[in-house]
Amino acid sequence: MASYYDEHDCDPLKDGELPNHTLHLARLLLDTGIAAEWEMEFDSVFGGDRKVPPASKKVVSELPTRLITPTEAVLCKKCAICLANFDEEDEVKSLPCSHNFHTKCILPWLERVNSCPECRHELPTDDPTYEEYKRQKARVKQKEFELETLHGSMFG
Ligand SMILES: [Zn+2]
Ligand SMILES: [Zn+2]
CATH class of the missing domain: 1.20.5 (Single alpha-helices involved in coiled-coils or other helix-helix interfaces)
Known part of the structure; x- marks a missing residue:
């Protein structure tokens, strides 16, 4: 019996690699007006807990960096990644959703996922x-x- 890959004339994908033909299929389905099916196909690629791409390197490099103010330190605000309270003069980055995280916490995070750990606001990806x-x-x-x-x- 011929395998899926023989029939579809494409190579098996390595872990984490996205199929090029998916985009093709998406356009095809949209063109024929089967948007719902298209969405299911894409949700099966990106949906649920499946891997999403990391945040765009350019966007991450442009995130504003600042220091925690004495007021914020007194208010005992927490970094949602390491769960430690912010101390005065801790270096943080602010996401577009206005949530703040330690620079050392958020940078590795955004190398893996493109969304805010607190509210899941999505950043653009590459x-x-x-x-x-x-x-x-x-x-x-x-x-x-x-x-x-x-x-x-x-x-x-
Ligand atoms: Zn932190
Ligand atoms: Zn947020």
Whole structure:
């Protein structure tokens, strides 16, 4: 019996490697209007606890760095990664969601995942397939919303 890879004319993937044909398939499905199936395919690649790409190196390098103020130290705010209280003059980085983490804690974190450890706010990544996934997912959501609105205006 021929294997999946023979039939689909592509090489088996190494761990963590994303299939190039996934993007292709996504476009194909979208073109034929089967957005839901497309979303399932992509969720099976990126969804659940599967690996997401790390945050964009450029974005990470541009995160603002500052020192913890005496007030914040008194308020006993914590770094959600190492769970230690911030001390006055600890060096922290602020994410776009305005959460702060020790520089030494957040840098290794963002090398593995692209989201804030506290609120899961996503940072841009350097992975074009994942960025496309996010764009299309937003588009599908927008479509669903438009359909609902249309449906509501016709039958509501
Ligand atoms: Zn920390
Ligand atoms: Zn956050």
